[in-house]
Amino acid sequence: MRSMRVNDHPVLGSLEKQKKIKIYFDGKSYEAYEGDTIASALLASGVRTLRKHEDKNTPRGIYCNIGHCFECRVQLNGKNTVRACLTPVENNMKIESNISLSSMSPKGGTL
Amino acid sequence: MSESRTVICRCEEITLEEIKETVERFQCSSREIKLRTRAGMGPCGGRTCRGMIDRVVEQMGGPAISDEVSLSYRPPVRPVSFGVLGGETK
Numbered sequence: 001m002r003s004m005r006v007n008d009h010p011v012l013g014s015l016e017k018q019k020k021i022k023i024y025f026d027g028k029s030y031e032a033y034e035g036d037t038i039a040s041a042l043l044a045s046g047v048r049t050l051r052k053h054e055d056k057n058t059p060r061g062i063y064c065n066i067g068h069c070f071e072c073r074v075q076l077n078g079k080n081t082v083r084a085c086l087t088p089v090e091n092n093m094k095i096e097s098n099i100s101l102s103s104m105s106p107k108g109g110t111l
Numbered sequence: 112m113s114e115s116r117t118v119i120c121r122c123e124e125i126t127l128e129e130i131k132e133t134v135e136r137f138q139c140s141s142r143e144i145k146l147r148t149r150a151g152m153g154p155c156g157g158r159t160c161r162g163m164i165d166r167v168v169e170q171m172g173g174p175a176i177s178d179e180v181s182l183s184y185r186p187p188v189r190p191v192s193f194g195v196l197g198g199e200t201k
Contacts, residue, residue, distance in 0.1 A: 056124045063121065063159075070154040070190065071121055080192065 005044035021091040025074075038084035038095055039065065039072050050074055050084055051097040073098060119167070120160040122153020130164065134171045141168040141182055154190050157182055 007015045018033035025042055032041035039062050042050065049059040050072050063071035065085045072084040075096040084095070114128040125148045133139065133147050141164045144150060150164055151157035157164075161182050192199075 053124055058124065060121075068155065069121065069159045073154065080194075 003044055004046055021089060023089050023091075023093045023095060025095045026097055032089045034089070036089045038074060038082075038087050038089055038093075040085075041089050042084070042095075049097075054098065119163050120148075120150035120153060120157075122155050122159075123149040123151075125150040125160075127167065130167055131171065134168055138172075139168075141165050144168060145182060151182055156184075156188070156190065 005015070009015075018035065021032050021034055023030050023032045023038070023041060025047060030042065030045045030047070032044075036044070039050070043062060048061045050062070051060050051074060052058065053060055060071050062085055063069045065072075067083050067086040070083060073081050074084045075098055076082050076087070077094050078096065081098065114131065115126055117127040119125055119127050119130055129148055130144055130150060133144055137143065137147065139147070144164055145152060145157075151160055165182065
């Protein structure tokens, strides 16, 4: 997919040369720059859906981008849940969408 | 955008329509809205929707917003993993 990264900004100027690293999101490899957050690296690669809502299964991505809303949480290296917008990328980082529970989980009854 | 598509609480995906229906049906406070719909009980801890829920309830004739916080803050103030609570250091 074509990169969505802003390389030339009318106010901020041109992006300086960055060191490229590789990250994996749901098993697929993406290119990132050192200093990217997970969210910025994936958005630059055209990935807008970071997870599905656990119950409703609707897509979720970056919302506030300042660590406030917890919409962008992803699983890191099969273990910790982190906010993609606050977590800097590292080389060979393995990122996964949080698992949606909608089809398997029992419902808690209705009102 | 229609009220059925306007999401107030993103964490629990509760729409404006659902909140309004609950206020109308139960004539309730914002705290009761939270307990009935789960709006404000998701991972962000109500940071995103607290003010909107308070405002909707007030506009629909519920109790006026006072200086006191109607939707209370409870520990942990930020979401913490069980690992951290259990003493995991990284």
